Amino acid sequence: MTKRLIGATAAVVTLLTLITLAQNGRPMSPRGTASAQVLGTWVKAERSFAVGGGNYQGGKWIDITYGRPLKRGREIFGSGADYGKATLIGAPIWRAGADVTTRLKTEVPLVIDGKTVPAGEYSLFVDLKERNWTFVVSTWPAQEKYDPNNKQALWGSYNYTPDKDVLRAPMRFETLPHSREQLTWEFLDVTSNGGALAVSWDKSLGWVAFKAGS
Numbered sequence: 001m002t003k004r005l006i007g008a009t010a011a012v013v014t015l016l017t018l019i020t021l022a023q024n025g026r027p028m029s030p031r032g033t034a035s036a037q038v039l040g041t042w043v044k045a046e047r048s049f050a051v052g053g054g055n056y057q058g059g060k061w062i063d064i065t066y067g068r069p070l071k072r073g074r075e076i077f078g079s080g081a082d083y084g085k086a087t088l089i090g091a092p093i094w095r096a097g098a099d100v101t102t103r104l105k106t107e108v109p110l111v112i113d114g115k116t117v118p119a120g121e122y123s124l125f126v127d128l129k130e131r132n133w134t135f136v137v138s139t140w141p142a143q144e145k146y147d148p149n150n151k152q153a154l155w156g157s158y159n160y161t162p163d164k165d166v167l168r169a170p171m172r173f174e175t176l177p178h179s180r181e182q183l184t185w186e187f188l189d190v191t192s193n194g195g196a197l198a199v200s201w202d203k204s205l206g207w208v209a210f211k212a213g214s
Contacts, residue, residue, distance in 0.1 A: 093160050113169035183200070
């Protein structure tokens with residue numbers, strides 16, 4: 001058992017090293033940010049270079065920062081008994097990104113599936129089941145650089161446990177008519193007080209609706 005554990009740990013460390021190596025000076029999975037502003041008002045102005053003119057006043061920011069892996073011709077999610085195994089790479093839950101743990105920072109409380117996520121910073125995960133994804137918000141801190149001795153923060157979703165979960169909510173699942181090359185977090189159908197948080201890769205998209213608290 002000990003030898004197997006050491007071997008598995010060494011394999012994970014080797015894999016983590018490989019996925020963070022640059023190719024021609026560029027990372028294999030570039031960093032990205034998805035952002036939205038809510039609870040504000042668009043105000044017209046006499047002089048403005050913004051689309052539609054004017055500016056947005058009083059808004060609160062919601063940001064998701066994450067690694068953006070590319071498909072590169074791979075089978076991403078699989079099917080049947082093997083669904084998600086290649087995506088998890090031995091982790092208990094999907095980081096829904098690459099490298100550093102996917103992070104949510106919100107300046108306003110978010111109501112999702114009838115539960116409130118207070119304003120603050122969190123880690124995001126997705127519990128993968130075929131066509132049945134679960135959105136997970138957690139207070140697990142994130143490691144900026146992989147440190148196997150740091151048991152108080154996560155690298156990606158390795159060593160994740162559910163005891164720090166703030167929210168688990170079912171996601172609406174859609175099969176896209178095209179294949180998305182790069183994993184993407186985005187905000188959909190945003191209004192002044194809500195919208196949807198969505199993650200997609202290849203032909204799979206999952207999303208949850210949210211309302212912004214005051």
